[in-house]
Amino acid sequence: MSTTVPVVERVLSANDAVAAEVRAQLDARGIFCLNLMAGPGAGKTSLIERTVAALKDEIPIGMINGDTSAAAFDAERSQRAGAASVHINTGGKCHLEAAMVRDALALLPLEKIRLLLIENVGNLVCPMSWKLGAHANVLISSVPEGDDKPYKYPKMYAGVDVLVLNKIDLLPYVDFDRAKFLRGVEALNPGLRSFELSCRTGEGLEAWIAWLKQIAGASR
Amino acid sequence: MHELAITQAMLDIVLKHARGARVRKVSVTVGEWTGYVGDSIELFWRELARGTPAEDAQLEFRLEPATLRCRTCSAVFPVDGSMLACPRCGALGGEPAGGRDCMVESIEIEGGESP
Numbered sequence: 001m002s003t004t005v006p007v008v009e010r011v012l013s014a015n016d017a018v019a020a021e022v023r024a025q026l027d028a029r030g031i032f033c034l035n036l037m038a039g040p041g042a043g044k045t046s047l048i049e050r051t052v053a054a055l056k057d058e059i060p061i062g063m064i065n066g067d068t069s070a071a072a073f074d075a076e077r078s079q080r081a082g083a084a085s086v087h088i089n090t091g092g093k094c095h096l097e098a099a100m101v102r103d104a105l106a107l108l109p110l111e112k113i114r115l116l117l118i119e120n121v122g123n124l125v126c127p128m129s130w131k132l133g134a135h136a137n138v139l140i141s142s143v144p145e146g147d148d149k150p151y152k153y154p155k156m157y158a159g160v161d162v163l164v165l166n167k168i169d170l171l172p173y174v175d176f177d178r179a180k181f182l183r184g185v186e187a188l189n190p191g192l193r194s195f196e197l198s199c200r201t202g203e204g205l206e207a208w209i210a211w212l213k214q215i216a217g218a219s220r
Numbered sequence: 221m222h223e224l225a226i227t228q229a230m231l232d233i234v235l236k237h238a239r240g241a242r243v244r245k246v247s248v249t250v251g252e253w254t255g256y257v258g259d260s261i262e263l264f265w266r267e268l269a270r271g272t273p274a275e276d277a278q279l280e281f282r283l284e285p286a287t288l289r290c291r292t293c294s295a296v297f298p299v300d301g302s303m304l305a306c307p308r309c310g311a312l313g314g315e316p317a318g319g320r321d322c323m324v325e326s327i328e329i330e331g332g333e334s335p
Contacts, residue, residue, distance in 0.1 A: 001315070001330070001331060002244055002328050002329060002330055002331070003328070003329055003331060004326050004327070004328050005237055005238070005326060005328075005329060006325075007233065007234075007237050007324045007325060007326050007327055008323060008324070008325055009233050009237075009323065009324050010321050010322070010323055011226055011229045011230050011248075011321075011322040011323065011324060012226070012229060012322070013233075014229060014232065014233075015229065071239040092224075093224065093225055094222055095225070097225065103325075125222060125255045126222050126255070129226075129254055129322075130225075137280050150304075151303055151304055152251075154251045154286070154288075154299055154304065154316075155255070155286070155316070155320075158316050159316075183312060184304060184310070184313075186313065187304045187313020187314070188292075188304065188313055188316075190313070198274050204294065
């Protein structure tokens with residue numbers, strides 16, 4: 001004898017509930033939070049270094065770095081740049097989860113922070129499914145990855161709130177069809193707020209920094 | 221590794237609804253947008269569920285294709301192989317439609333009593 005029990009529950013509903021807790025905690029303190037996602041090597045840490053360097057005198061910044069290993073290189077780079085940072089070792093998991101962020105918040109001086117940058121694990125597939133409670137999900141793509149990425153990772157491009165195209169200084173040297181890339185982005189996420197920049201040369205960074213000043217300033 | 225965490229979340233949901241009863245079958249819908257693979261979930265399940273009332277459960281997957289809804293003509297078309305162009309009117313792109321979620325739909329447990 002057996003019975004069928006209807007469940008109809010989203011597998012990630014428990015994570016979503018924790019993400020909502022994280023968001024409530026951030027909102028209560030007036031902290032604006034970005035979830036930075038990208039494939040490995042797109043320049044997440046470089047963008048963070050540039051961002052912290054440009055903003056640290058005006059906006060106190062906190063950092064959460066997710067990595068699949070205990071090697072805290074990225075957190076150290078953020079720390080050196082001037083941000084209070086916590087390293088999360090995901091123990092092999094290919095994405096951050098809301099509970100990891102909740103636990104990391106307890107280790108940060110939240111009363112001093114106005115902008116929180118979460119560096120997700122380098123991966124274009126999984127992180128998008130796991131909400132963290134951030135106010136904006138940011139995808140950092142880069143020129144050498146190729147112009148076909150929106151077509152190959154449509155879920156990521158469809159789901160983000162902000163797009164950064166990094167390494168534009170390499171455009172003259174690689175076969176990257178910018179129009180094709182942007183067509184794919186527009187197809188999946190019309191009107192997406194986008195920044196084209198180079199962390200190496202600094203080109204295009206002003207617009208990104210100006211946007212952050214505007215949103216982090218307005219959140220309190 | 222992608223499916224390890226999702227399988228744990230799935231197992232948590234199943235055990236909660238089974239309330240201690242042995243679980244014979246778990247029916248899951250896997251949306252293609254999620255990128256999760258049934259075979260991998262199955263593999264992790266055998267590890268994670270060991271020693272729980274769901275260790276022998278048969279996992280039944282229904283794959284829901286990832287689709288886009290055309291913003292011009294409203295046709296719903298599969299993402300896979302489309303290069304994001306609507307096969308009906310040729311317009312590029314659309315809103316993500318089907319296949320976005322991974323859901324535990326129902327479970328079959330031993331015993332005749334409906335909880």
